[in-house]
Amino acid sequence: MFPVLPVYNCFLRACVKMQSTVHVGQCLDLMDHRMVGKNEATYSELLKLAVFQQNLSSVHEIWTDFVKNYSPSVLSLRKFIWSYARLGDLKSACISLQKMVALAVGAAGGKLPSLELDIPIPSSTEFYRNNFSFEDNEHSSDELYRKKLVTCDDDIGQFSVNGMKCGDESGPLTFQNNCRSSFVMKVLRWSFNDVIHACAFTRDCGLAEQLMQQMLDLGLQPSCHTFDGFVRSVVSERGFSDGMKILKIMQQRKLKPYDSTLAAVSISCSKALELDLAEALLEQISACPYPHPFNAFLKACDTMDQPERAMRMLVKMKQLKVLPNVNTYEHLYSLFGNVNAPYEEGNRLSQADAGKRIRMIEMDMAKHGIQHSNLSMTNLLKALGAEGMTKELLQYLSVAENLFYYNNTYLGTPVYNTVLHFLVESKEIHMAIELFNNMKHSGFFPDAATFEMMVDCCSVMECLKSAFALLSMMVRTGFCPQILTYTSLVKIVLRSEGFDDALNLLDQASSEGIQLDVVIMNTILLKACEKGRVDVIEFVIERMNREKIQPDPSTCHSVFSAYVNLGYHSTAMEALQVLSMRMLSKEEDASPDLTEYVENFVLAEDPGADLRILEFFKCSEESLSFALFNLRWSAMLGYSLCSSPNQSPWAMRLANSYDANRSS
Known part of the structure; x- marks a missing residue:
């Protein structure tokens, strides 16, 4: 048998x-x-x-x-739709879904509408012709989640898409109220959910919108699971704003978002650097099996230089018992690895504190059995270098070499470049040369950044011959000199007050199609300020204006100090005003932004104006704060402001002098 x-x-x-x-x-x-x-x-x-x-x-x-x-049944089609959706074949999934809808309507005792029911493009709506947007409500979704309001008491049965009501008012198909109908509707909703979730993985926001509309047309009310897939697909293409609007709709429908839904919107908020929203959403998560939303938040905190926020989120991770991964530690080294940098140089206290922090992060890595990645090691080395811990920097490089060698992992030239950069910056010239030679002997090929740092090393040594030898090696290796290379060469020629040679290097860089920047200009301005060469300063400032290079605080300091040292105080104030106005405006003439800055900050008479300017500093816009304070204080001293920086007598004199020098 x-x-x-x-x-x-x-x-x-x-x-x-x-x-x-x-x-x-x-x-x-x-x-x-x-x-x-x-x-x-x-x-x-x-x-x-x-x-x-x-x-x-x-x-x-x-x-x-x-x-x-x-003959396919509703249940068998459900399994095929699930398979297609899991494998990303949305076209086949939608074709099967069409057949399933036709079978489901018949099995549930309903009748197909006179117009052909089309999946995923329903024939009864213009929903797809316009961009997806929700009707504005009295309170924004941002406010709802920042304040963590409770759900509405009203029973909201529909939402608005571009002014069109979708939901209870859309005239859904009717089904007989029996057990068979109820089961068929459940299966149908499951299949729609499968395809909508597949849209999230394939980043097909448009198709997800179409499927959501089709569900409403069929009278299928979206569940939390439906919205989970819908939110994921929308935020991947439209960003956090539309995601927040969908969360508000869920709140109105008395649907509690999944933790994964909140995590998806939080990640989108973090990418947009909306830290308040991202933090509020993460605080509502009750469980999270993976650290990705927290890593995105840590990355945003690092970008915005807000380590205190990151600390709160680390506490949340421990409360939820979320296991970190190597990306978590990459961000932690960048956030907490240094103490004084970038605003102060490292000292013994800050170096001791930085060393303690790094050891704590390493202990936590070891506790979770996580090995260093190239980026985590690079961030660790950057932290040590920023604090001026040269000895520890070289020790960790040796540890990294051994660790990556035994793990059969390529350490990479960028890691060596990180160490080389800080050695040159701290003027440890012999160590830098030794490391450069060790790189070549160990089989690590120098890249363009390596050569640029070594040319900069030559500027510290004041050795033009070695710089040209490195340039020759750089070109033979296949790398062309860039703006940093020319900046280092300018430093070398300025050691012997070769201002003409420095200006010739600017011309050569421009002739090679290299875009000049404020750093190379400031290099010349600083030396000209030290030597009292106002003629060079005025020529460079006008060239910056012609090249549309915005000045920065260092530019203002060099120009202002040069005039003050020579006793030209009124000219110094006028130059400071012009340069500060150019920092605020990217256009050659007065712009609406400049006028707005002057009215709201520079000439503001309310006592909170200074505090509002300081807010720009907190948002990592130091140059903006610097320029506004310069203009505000000069106005307080009684100096009048020009309507445009180029209409200043000083600016016009520089323009005429520049044209005369160029024509001669």
Whole structure:
């Protein structure tokens, strides 16, 4: 007596569960040999195996074989839709969903509408012709989540898309109220959910919108799971703003978002540097199996230089028992690895504190069994270098070399460049040269950044010959000199007060298509200020204006100090005003932004004006604060402001002098 088909299906299910393709093949061969055939349960198990193997062609083959023997039912279509969605074949999933809707309406005792029901493009709405947007409400979604308001008391049955009501008012199809109808509707909703979630992975926001509209047309009310996939697909393309609007709709419908939904919107907020919203959303998460939303927040805190926020979120991670990964530690080294940098130089106290922090982070890494990545090691080395801990910097480089060697991992030139940069910056010239030679002997090929740092090293040594030798090596290796290379050469020629040579280097860089920047200009201005060369300063300032290079605080300091040192105080104030106005405006003439800054900050008479200017400093816009304070204080001293920086007598004199020098 031979086993019947259900027995074979049971064995096949066990083979699939074990993910053993060999046993599955043997089972299928035996089934063919015994001629027991296949039923829907057999095809279901084969679909599971195909999805596990990420084999889309197998799913299509299973479908072809299935329709030869069976007429698709709602349940069988559900399994094929799930398979297509998991493997990212949205076209096939939508075709199957079309068939499923037709079967579901008939099975539930309803009637198809007179117009053809089209998935995913319904024929009864213009929803897809416009961009997705929600109707504005009295309170913004940002306010709701910052204040963490409770849900509304009203029963909201629809939401508005571009002014069109969708939901209860859209005239959904009617179904008989019986158990069979209820079950069919559940299966239908599950399949819509599968495809909407697949849209999130494929970043197809438009299709997700279409499917959501089709659900409403069919009278299928979106669940929390539906909105989870919908939010993911929307924020991936439209950003956090639309995601927050969807969260508000869920709140109005009395649907509690999944933790994964909140995490998806929080990640989008973090990418947009909306830290208040991101933090409020993360605070509402009750469980999170992965650290990605927290890592995104830590990265944003690092960008905005707000380590105190990061500390609060680390506490939240520990409360939720979220295990960190290597990306977490990459951000931690960048956030907490240094103490005084970038605003102060390291001292013994800050260096001791930085060393303690780094050891604590390393201990936590070891506790979780996480090895250094290239980026985590680079950030650690940057932290040591920023604090001026040269000895520890070289020690950790040696540790990194051994660690990556035994792990059979490539350390990479960027790691050496990080150490080289800080050695040159701290003027440890012999150590820098030794490291450069060790790189070459160890088989690490210098890149453009390596050569630029070594040319800068030559500027510290005041050795033009070595700089040209490195330039020759750089060109032979296939790298062209960049603006940093020319900046280092300018430093070298200025050691001997070669201002003409420095200006010639500017011309040469421009002739090679290299965009001049404020750093190379400030290099010349600083030396000219030290030597009292006002003629050079005025020539460079006008060239910056012609090249549309915005000045920065260093530019203002050099120009202002040069005039003050020579006793030209009125000229110094006029120059400071012009340069500060150019810092505020990117245009050659007065811009609306400049006028707004002057009215709201410079000439403001309210006592809170200074505090508002300081807010720019807190937002890492130091140059903006610097320029506004310069203009505000000069106005307090009684100096009048020009309507445009180029209309100043000083600016016009520089322009005329520049033209005369160029023509001579």
